[in-house]
Amino acid sequence: MIRVEKVTWTYPHAAAPSLRDLSLRVRPGELVVLCGASGSGKSTALRLLNGLVPHFHDDGVLVGAVTVDGIVTAGAELDELGLVTGSVLQHPRRQFFADTVAEELAFAMENFGVPPERIRARVEEEVGRLAAHLPIGQSLQRLSGGQQQQVAIAAATAHGPRILLLDEPSSNLSADAVDRLVATLRALKERGVTIVVAEHRLRYLGGLADRVLVLRDGAVAVEWDAAAFRAVRDEELAREGLRGAVRPVELPALPAAGASVARPVPAAEVPGGALELEGIRCRLGGRVVLDLERVAFPVGSVTAIRGVNGAGKTTLARVVTGLQRGTGRVRLDGRTLGLRARQRASAIVMQDVQRQLFTESVAAEIDLAGGDRGSDVLAELDLDALAERHPLALSGGQQQRLVVAAVRLAGRRVVVFDEPSSGVDRRHLRSISDQIRHVAADGAVVLLVSHDEDLLALAADRELRLVPAEPVRPDRSRG
Amino acid sequence: MSAPASPELASPSRALPVVLARERGLDPRTKILLVVACSIAVMSPQGSRFVPFVLLLAVGLAVAERAWRRAIGLPLAALAMWVLGWLLPGWWPNPVTAILSIACVYLIRFVAAIGVGAHLIATTSPTRLAAALRAWRIPRPVSVTLAVMLRFFPVVAAEAAAVLDAMRLRGLAGAGGLVRHPVLSVERFTVPMIAASLRASEDLSASAILRGLGSRRVPTAMHPPRFGVADLVLVPVVAALVAGALLLPAPLA
Numbered sequence: 001m002i003r004v005e006k007v008t009w010t011y012p013h014a015a016a017p018s019l020r021d022l023s024l025r026v027r028p029g030e031l032v033v034l035c036g037a038s039g040s041g042k043s044t045a046l047r048l049l050n051g052l053v054p055h056f057h058d059d060g061v062l063v064g065a066v067t068v069d070g071i072v073t074a075g076a077e078l079d080e081l082g083l084v085t086g087s088v089l090q091h092p093r094r095q096f097f098a099d100t101v102a103e104e105l106a107f108a109m110e111n112f113g114v115p116p117e118r119i120r121a122r123v124e125e126e127v128g129r130l131a132a133h134l135p136i137g138q139s140l141q142r143l144s145g146g147q148q149q150q151v152a153i154a155a156a157t158a159h160g161p162r163i164l165l166l167d168e169p170s171s172n173l174s175a176d177a178v179d180r181l182v183a184t185l186r187a188l189k190e191r192g193v194t195i196v197v198a199e200h201r202l203r204y205l206g207g208l209a210d211r212v213l214v215l216r217d218g219a220v221a222v223e224w225d226a227a228a229f230r231a232v233r234d235e236e237l238a239r240e241g242l243r244g245a246v247r248p249v250e251l252p253a254l255p256a257a258g259a260s261v262a263r264p265v266p267a268a269e270v271p272g273g274a275l276e277l278e279g280i281r282c283r284l285g286g287r288v289v290l291d292l293e294r295v296a297f298p299v300g301s302v303t304a305i306r307g308v309n310g311a312g313k314t315t316l317a318r319v320v321t322g323l324q325r326g327t328g329r330v331r332l333d334g335r336t337l338g339l340r341a342r343q344r345a346s347a348i349v350m351q352d353v354q355r356q357l358f359t360e361s362v363a364a365e366i367d368l369a370g371g372d373r374g375s376d377v378l379a380e381l382d383l384d385a386l387a388e389r390h391p392l393a394l395s396g397g398q399q400q401r402l403v404v405a406a407v408r409l410a411g412r413r414v415v416v417f418d419e420p421s422s423g424v425d426r427r428h429l430r431s432i433s434d435q436i437r438h439v440a441a442d443g444a445v446v447l448l449v450s451h452d453e454d455l456l457a458l459a460a461d462r463e464l465r466l467v468p469a470e471p472v473r474p475d476r477s478r479g
Numbered sequence: 480m481s482a483p484a485s486p487e488l489a490s491p492s493r494a495l496p497v498v499l500a501r502e503r504g505l506d507p508r509t510k511i512l513l514v515v516a517c518s519i520a521v522m523s524p525q526g527s528r529f530v531p532f533v534l535l536l537a538v539g540l541a542v543a544e545r546a547w548r549r550a551i552g553l554p555l556a557a558l559a560m561w562v563l564g565w566l567l568p569g570w571w572p573n574p575v576t577a578i579l580s581i582a583c584v585y586l587i588r589f590v591a592a593i594g595v596g597a598h599l600i601a602t603t604s605p606t607r608l609a610a611a612l613r614a615w616r617i618p619r620p621v622s623v624t625l626a627v628m629l630r631f632f633p634v635v636a637a638e639a640a641a642v643l644d645a646m647r648l649r650g651l652a653g654a655g656g657l658v659r660h661p662v663l664s665v666e667r668f669t670v671p672m673i674a675a676s677l678r679a680s681e682d683l684s685a686s687a688i689l690r691g692l693g694s695r696r697v698p699t700a701m702h703p704p705r706f707g708v709a710d711l712v713l714v715p716v717v718a719a720l721v722a723g724a725l726l727l728p729a730p731l732a
Contacts (some may be wrong), residue, residue: 100604110606
């Protein structure tokens with residue numbers, strides 16, 4: 001069904017090949033997991049199977065042959081391959097073409113020329129299945145990460161491909177969303193769909209995987225069959241830079257009052273702290289999205305902000321940093337701060353850090369941040385050798401460290417980390433959690449918005465769990 | 480203003496009618512015609528005379544779509560243009576108000592045309608736009624490009640908003656900085672925005688191409704575009720507007 005014979009692939013302008021002499025076979029109906037540390041080539045191997053390698057990268061060098069469902073990928077058109085394979089990329093949110101579930105499900109079938117009656121019947125069937133888990137009328141961009149994942153898988157398989165390719169499907173999911181993912185994959189497998197998953201969180205696939213291949217430097221280093229994989233210990237996974245089980249993490253709750261708080265306490269019982277919020281109420285699109293009567297965040301430690309999508313996590317981060325207007329008061333060290341003052345006192349490390357790199361070199365970025373400890377912080381974050389490089393030419397992890405370096409130099413008192421660990425392996429997870437701890441130790445109030453329970457277990461001291469302040473109304477498809 | 484639902488989905492026994500029913504509102508082709516006709520009308524030499532009507536149409540569309548902010552904002556913007564363009568130079572004649580007046584007399588036409596265009600962009604999904612253009616036998620490269628552009632507007636808007644937020648927090652977004660170092664400020668905004676947009680577009684296009692966008696097969700539509708009652712009412716309006724713009728005597732011509 002899938003046959004990769006001695007493939008070596010070099011991305012355009014890359015110094016070294018990403019895949020070296022890779023060979024693998026996947027039989028019909030099998031579920032195979034490709035895993036390995038960041039940079040091991042697992043995502044590239046997946047792109048080899050749907051033809052994005054080589055077709056999406058002009059000037060890359062491909063040696064060897066890939067056959068998928070009888071089609072030699074190098075000589076085929078991408079849409080021919082798309083007809084027999086369904087792909088879910090790492091960020092489902094970025095790959096949606098439509099705004100509603102029904103239109104997204106119909107998209108591939110429309111393009112492949114399926115008759116309208118058949119599209120409608122098929123979409124109706126799938127919508128009926130999904131309706132049990134998510135609000136079908138909601139705009140896709142407003143669904144939670146787990147719900148988007150469900151829609152993306154349904155949209156990738158609606159036209160009936162026999163092969164499903166998933167790139168790190170669990171990377172932005174909470175523990176319960178991972179359980180739903182497992183159920184979805186099991187149902188597909190029972191229907192006979194061949195599934196290849198690139199992952200670094202592995203344990204959740206324990207009951208499903210027929211084989212697990214560990215990639216190292218672009219080739220298969222270790223292969224486990226189902227029984228062998230179940231017997232592998234966590235220490236061995238750690239040695240390969242892999243993440244083990246997804247365990248729900250329990251953190252002590254930060255006392256807080258208000259309709260947005262999952263387990264509120266009376267306002268009078270909320271203790272003081274360095275950063276105090278009082279009577280915060282935000283309305284967006286006619287709905288109260290955040291209602292915090294009173295909460296205080298301590299300095300020098302890390303508070304996790306948790307809760308489902310739409311619970312107001314992002315709004316809270318924006319209120320604290322002065323990017324969002326709202327009623328109520330924000331006090332830092334006893335002083336009430338207006339919007340501008342909050343902007344000057346705070347920083348966000350965004351999920352897409354590329355959005356916050358403004359200059360043409362690492363050194364200039366550090367100069368822009370000010371402060372006189374520039375070289376020390378660069379050395380500490382392992383960036384001193386890269387001072388002359390363009391920030392956009394760095395790897396994702398290096399960019400993130402650069403932003404953290406700038407935040408530390410600017411001496412911001414309130415620092416928000418927004419999903420800093422999406423799609424990183426075990427080693428990098430440790431390094432990110434170290435960054436977060438350092439910022440807190442420098443004397444900042446740190447808020448960590450994250451679904452990643454592995455990161456929360458390492459980096460957070462306590463949690464503020466939010467719930468939607470008002471039930472989400474099923475709104476019109478477009479706002 | 481609702482097009483009739485297709486018969487096979489309108490039966491009450493069907494589950495989930497809200498989701499699967501044909502989109503309410505105008506056919507995308509009518510919306511495109513409206514935008515083109517209104518633009519021609521208000522931009523013609525004697526375009527000012529069509530502005531009240533086009534504004535009324537734009538507000539009516541906004542109300543039908545329940546976009547209250549636009550329904551209120553459009554007349555307010557037009558009112559401001561009217562005050563600055565027609566009344567102010569009379570009250571307080573000087574060169575500055577004269578220049579302002581000339582600008583606003585033109586800008587009010589844009590306000591009206593943009594109001595109608597906003598309805599098209601806000602209520603037409605990329606796939607429906609592509610289906611409508613196909614029904615017109617518009618060449619595939621054009622229809623696919625327009626659909627992708629429509630899909631990409633919100634992506635760029637979201638990236639731009641995020642970069643501006645980041646600049647605000649770094650103290651780079653103030654008006655002072657923009658005046659002192661205009662080129663540097665624009666560069667600091669555009670470079671990260673383009674980089675982030677490109678990255679987002681890569682996933683989008685990879686996924687769309689794999690799912691057959693632009694493939695050589697003949698595409699179909701889940702709900703083939705079909706004209707409804709509202710469309711039949713508005714198309715003569717369109718014709719009248721264009722005819723008026725082209726045929727009415729223009730004293731300056």
